[in-house]
Amino acid sequence: MPGRTAYFGLLDAGNPSPGETVVVSGAAGAVGSTVVQIAKLAGCRVVGFAGLERKIRYLEDDLGIGAGIDYTEVGDYRNALDDAAPDGVDVYFDNVGGPNTDAAFSRPNVDARVVVCGQISQYNDEEAATGPRKLGGLIHMRATVEGILVRDYAERYEQASERLTGWVASGDLTYRETVTEGLENAPDAFLGLFEGENVGKQVVKVADPSE
Ligand SMILES: NC(=O)c1ccc[n+]([C@@H]2O[C@H](COP(=O)([O-])OP(=O)(O)OC[C@H]3O[C@@H](n4cnc5c(N)ncnc54)[C@H](OP(=O)(O)O)[C@@H]3O)[C@@H](O)[C@H]2O)c1
Structure with missing residues (x-):
């Protein structure tokens, strides 16, 4: 499911062209880590937001993206993005919302595409956000914002x-899983998604596969 979400969200809604800059939030997660690799296969330069240095190492060293931004360390998200994406943003694939999105x-850039896949930074908000922010910058660039649902x-x-x-078989697409043992630990595994504890897909192992 995360693979298909990445595939259709990026290629259909994001419609990336070779040489464009694709920026991904939640880039080291299940959907995000697939998006960054498909964007590379599409010939794009890729910038990813993620929390913690070990995720940036995964994105830059293992997945070979152009630049990772550890949003837990940068003071000013916009300056960090200016440095990481000096040619501007052609496609923004948003898994997270919040300051990454600002x-x-x-x-x-002109004709930029924003793919709204998830807003995990806001799922537990007790008060609704005040509304979309920073939309003014999209006007002159005739940007498109599109929500997508994999189903x-x-x-x-x-x-x-x-x-x-096919890409997995050829080695062009790799994936990681964070495995939590035991159904009794499923609630903690779920809550860990909101603390960024997973790299790649968070799964809960309840038993060995039957033979
Ligand atoms: N539209 C659809 O059809 C569809 C389908 C599947 C999933 N989704 C959505 O896509 C997003 C990614 O799903 P996933 O399954 O691949 O999850 P995931 O990215 O593997 O796990 C969630 C990640 O979100 C990041 N995060 C959590 N709270 C955050 C916060 N406050 N600020 C910034 N980052 C935060 C964490 O990474 P960091 O360590 O980097 O912070 C965490 O590891 C979710 O929002 C999900 O709801 C949508």
């Missing part, structure tokens, strides 16, 4: 699965 919305692409799942498995 920064990306401040640096759009809307159900009729094309097979197409995505074929291409994704």
